[in-house]
Amino acid sequence: MEKIQIAVLGLGTVGSGVKNILQEKKELLKERIFQKTGLEREIEIKKILIRDINKVYDVDKELLTEDFEDILNDDDIKIVVELIGGNQPATDYMIKAMKANKNVITANKLVIAKSNGLLEKVAKENDVRFMYEASVAGTVPVIKVINDSLVGNSISKISGIVNGTTNYILSKMTNENKSFEEALKSAQDLGFAESDPSSDIDGDDSLYKIAILSKLAFSTEIDLEKISKQGIRHITKTDIENAKNSNKRIKFLAQAEKKEGKVVISVSPVEIDSKHPLANVEGAMNAVCISCDNAGEIMLQGAGAGSRPTASAVVSDIFSVASKL
Amino acid sequence: MEKIQIAVLGLGTVGSGVKNILQEKKELLKERIFQKTGLEREIEIKKILIRDINKVYDVDKELLTEDFEDILNDDDIKIVVELIGGNQPATDYMIKAMKANKNVITANKLVIAKSNGLLEKVAKENDVRFMYEASVAGTVPVIKVINDSLVGNSISKISGIVNGTTNYILSKMTNENKSFEEALKSAQDLGFAESDPSSDIDGDDSLYKIAILSKLAFSTEIDLEKISKQGIRHITKTDIENAKNSNKRIKFLAQAEKKEGKVVISVSPVEIDSKHPLANVEGAMNAVCISCDNAGEIMLQGAGAGSRPTASAVVSDIFSVASKL
Numbered sequence: 332m333e334k335i336q337i338a339v340l341g342l343g344t345v346g347s348g349v350k351n352i353l354q355e356k357k358e359l360l361k362e363r364i365f366q367k368t369g370l371e372r373e374i375e376i377k378k379i380l381i382r383d384i385n386k387v388y389d390v391d392k393e394l395l396t397e398d399f400e401d402i403l404n405d406d407d408i409k410i411v412v413e414l415i416g417g418n419q420p421a422t423d424y425m426i427k428a429m430k431a432n433k434n435v436i437t438a439n440k441l442v443i444a445k446s447n448g449l450l451e452k453v454a455k456e457n458d459v460r461f462m463y464e465a466s467v468a469g470t471v472p473v474i475k476v477i478n479d480s481l482v483g484n485s486i487s488k489i490s491g492i493v494n495g496t497t498n499y500i501l502s503k504m505t506n507e508n509k510s511f512e513e514a515l516k517s518a519q520d521l522g523f524a525e526s527d528p529s530s531d532i533d534g535d536d537s538l539y540k541i542a543i544l545s546k547l548a549f550s551t552e553i554d555l556e557k558i559s560k561q562g563i564r565h566i567t568k569t570d571i572e573n574a575k576n577s578n579k580r581i582k583f584l585a586q587a588e589k590k591e592g593k594v595v596i597s598v599s600p601v602e603i604d605s606k607h608p609l610a611n612v613e614g615a616m617n618a619v620c621i622s623c624d625n626a627g628e629i630m631l632q633g634a635g636a637g638s639r640p641t642a643s644a645v646v647s648d649i650f651s652v653a654s655k656l
Numbered sequence: 657m658e659k660i661q662i663a664v665l666g667l668g669t670v671g672s673g674v675k676n677i678l679q680e681k682k683e684l685l686k687e688r689i690f691q692k693t694g695l696e697r698e699i700e701i702k703k704i705l706i707r708d709i710n711k712v713y714d715v716d717k718e719l720l721t722e723d724f725e726d727i728l729n730d731d732d733i734k735i736v737v738e739l740i741g742g743n744q745p746a747t748d749y750m751i752k753a754m755k756a757n758k759n760v761i762t763a764n765k766l767v768i769a770k771s772n773g774l775l776e777k778v779a780k781e782n783d784v785r786f787m788y789e790a791s792v793a794g795t796v797p798v799i800k801v802i803n804d805s806l807v808g809n810s811i812s813k814i815s816g817i818v819n820g821t822t823n824y825i826l827s828k829m830t831n832e833n834k835s836f837e838e839a840l841k842s843a844q845d846l847g848f849a850e851s852d853p854s855s856d857i858d859g860d861d862s863l864y865k866i867a868i869l870s871k872l873a874f875s876t877e878i879d880l881e882k883i884s885k886q887g888i889r890h891i892t893k894t895d896i897e898n899a900k901n902s903n904k905r906i907k908f909l910a911q912a913e914k915k916e917g918k919v920v921i922s923v924s925p926v927e928i929d930s931k932h933p934l935a936n937v938e939g940a941m942n943a944v945c946i947s948c949d950n951a952g953e954i955m956l957q958g959a960g961a962g963s964r965p966t967a968s969a970v971v972s973d974i975f976s977v978a979s980k981l
Contacts, residue, residue, distance in 0.1 A: 352808045352950055363807050369780070455694070464805070470951040472797075472805035480789070480797035482688050483677045483971030608957065611936055625677055626795040626958060626968040630943075632933065633954040643951040646808030 333370065335653040336377040338402040340424060341414040342388060345438055345465070348642025349412060350376060350390065353649075360650060367654050374653050378402050399424055403431050410652055412645060413437040418445070425450060429457045436648040438465035438641060444539035447552055460652050465644035467540040468493050468617040470633040472644070477547045477621065484623035486548040488588040493540040495615035495635040496524045496531040497563050497583040501600070502613045504571045505580060511566055523615055533562035534598040541585035541596055544619070548587065549594045561599040574602050580610040658695065660978040661702040663727040665749060666739040667713060670763055670790070673967025674737060675701060675715065685975060692979050699978050703727050724749055728756050735977055737970060738762040743770070750775060754782045761973040763790035763966060769864035772877055785977050790969035792865045793818050793942040795958040797969070802872045802946065809948035811873040813913040818865040820940035820960040821849045821856040822888050822908040826925070827938045829896050830905060836891055848940055858887035859923040866910035866921055869944070873912065874919045886924040899927050905935040
């Protein structure tokens, strides 16, 4: 049995999810790799990078390290899964890993959206794979669908609910007649919103995600500073009521559209018809509609966040790389 | 520039769609293969099998042949795309192609559902690929999602609207208060239903599709004869009204569920809550919900039939094979 050895950077919400799924589904993944490739392979975590080795983790101590060099210098490690988040040291680690001939998988939307194709370039130069399905809309396999399933199409528009926190807040306001502040409080109490919720409710999180999808669909780099962006802080009970009275719903949409050769991106609350497929996406769910010339309109919906849903998307990338090494 | 040469069997609705997309997107596909693999490759149709060479086709005559042996004996052809449909000669052609070391792609749900894993077995024995995304739910990338995106999950249930004709009829009955007969007539006038619509409205078509999904999700062969199946002929205006009055919708669902270790499959009209994601899938659209342990519930929606939508799914399989040869 050949072992595909991987390292996981970070053991937070998503990192623990990845560790758990890889443990619990070890046999299933082995079978699936065999079915797909005819090869006897199993995926094994060899190292996990954590910040404080003295903290108590539910993991074999042997696996843990505080030193990224331990991972970088280990030639048996073929895949590095970056789940620290944030700009640095995540970016440095990913670049170093690629230069050391390791494939990289990440869920780090910020780095991908802001790095202007740098990571893709380094991956290409070093002939390694760089995958990031989990960076947009959690379990919703939107990146694979754009890259593979819709490959014979020209995409004209992508429109999505890609932030669960704001969709939860708007759903709560719509279905339970709550004010923005009440709905935000409820999201915070349930752990759907952070104590500083600005990245979600002011639209930065959605902006990073639509920038990533737009780059894939339209093959253009995007200047994040130039994108029109409006959050949901100002939405009132009256706005919600007025929309309902005209059979509409207010949804926080991230959109990218090709118009006369130019890609126009926006992030803002939009009134959509209550029959529109995105109108009925409730709570913390995410959904993306993709319009294209041959396949018509496709909609994908699923959990946008959470330990296991996000980890499920990371594991699909690990499987994909492990099947092709 | 390396050419990946393919043969297309059949030049009907889907076959013409595939030919058109491959012509129109030649450059795009070349770019995408290069992006994905770094290889300079283009996909080229070398032969098209048709029944009557004297019929007028909108294709270079040089490409056409009435004789499958021309394709079988051409070692340059690496991919055979079977779009004749029906059991024979489609099955023979696919098996012969695989034995001649050619990869096979098909949209033939009947053969896959009824052949009890034979084609997969022959593909494995001959170390070629066998792909069939277009066989279930047209553009909806449900096979890729089960095989790849949800690989780190145990699936518990699949529930889908996988037949556009019956969904069109039920939508028409629900939204326009038509009788079954009136709605069927309208579907036939628009070309959504065939003059003999029994395979759609009695559920055989849905049965083949859920059998395929079930086999992929639960790794079990299915005895089609044993599946409980009920069509929609008996649905009355009163049934539709009663459902609406209790905030429900009647949808024709194909379902497969794992219960106590056993897989239970059914095809029947079901009353579902009007808030259920499948309740709002209208007209000839298809949609599939997949419930699993880590990713939670995922829904995929798109055009279930038609020349270009179905061909778009076939082209994604061609791309996938062409990227890996």
